[in-house]
Amino acid sequence: MSALRDRLQALVGxxxxxxxxxxxxxxxxxxxxxxxxxPATFPTPPGATWGAVSLxxxxxxxxxxxxxxxxxxxxxxRGDGPGDRGRWEGTTQDDERRLxxxxxxxxMTGPDGAPTAGASLxxxxxxxGRLARSAGDKGMLALSGALARFFQLDDPPFxxxxxxxxxxxxxxxxxxVPAPDR
Numbered sequence: 001m002s003a004l005r006d007r008l009q010a011l012v013g014x015x016x017x018x019x020x021x022x023x024x025x026x027x028x029x030x031x032x033x034x035x036x037x038x039p040a041t042f043p044t045p046p047g048a049t050w051g052a053v054s055l056x057x058x059x060x061x062x063x064x065x066x067x068x069x070x071x072x073x074x075x076x077x078r079g080d081g082p083g084d085r086g087r088w089e090g091t092t093q094d095d096e097r098r099l100x101x102x103x104x105x106x107x108m109t110g111p112d113g114a115p116t117a118g119a120s121l122x123x124x125x126x127x128x129g130r131l132a133r134s135a136g137d138k139g140m141l142a143l144s145g146a147l148a149r150f151f152q153l154d155d156p157p158f159x160x161x162x163x164x165x166x167x168x169x170x171x172x173x174x175x176x177v178p179a180p181d182r
């Protein structure tokens with residue numbers, strides 16, 4: 001820890017301790033925060049598709065992202081009687097990753113904090129995943145690229161329905177923010 005402390009102090013050019021005081025045997029608590037330099041990315045499990053993604057506006061400028069996939073594992077099954085030690089069996093279960101982000105965390109605001117692609121995201125969420133805009137809408141095209149990068153998925157997050165003139169989300173899109181608070 002002393003070597004890490006020295007390196008952190010040299011890195012940031014400060015002499016104060018980067019860790020809170022602690023008692024022997026207690027965990028160290030950092031006085032700093034580590035953040036990614038660029039926009040956030042979601043820890044999307046391998047093999048996930050847009051159908052497993054859910055985005056929900058939970059507050060003004062706050063979005064909850066979730067991905068649910070089927071996980072595989074093993075479980076120990078008890079034996080039927082004395083001397084039967086049981087056995088291991090394969091299992092499947094839903095594995096859900098759920099995190100909250102601000103539009104700023106997602107890289108969907110400008111330097112002044114005003115939503116850029118974030119305005120399109122909020123509009124999609126409030127419209128339940130179907131948004132009437134032109135096929136060449138710059139906000140939707142920017143949002144499509146931003147979401148693909150965020151979730152690290154190759155397929156596009158939207159399709160465009162030319163008959164209805166609307167963008168259709170390939171993921172679950174909702175807002176829980178009451179209309180008066182929007």
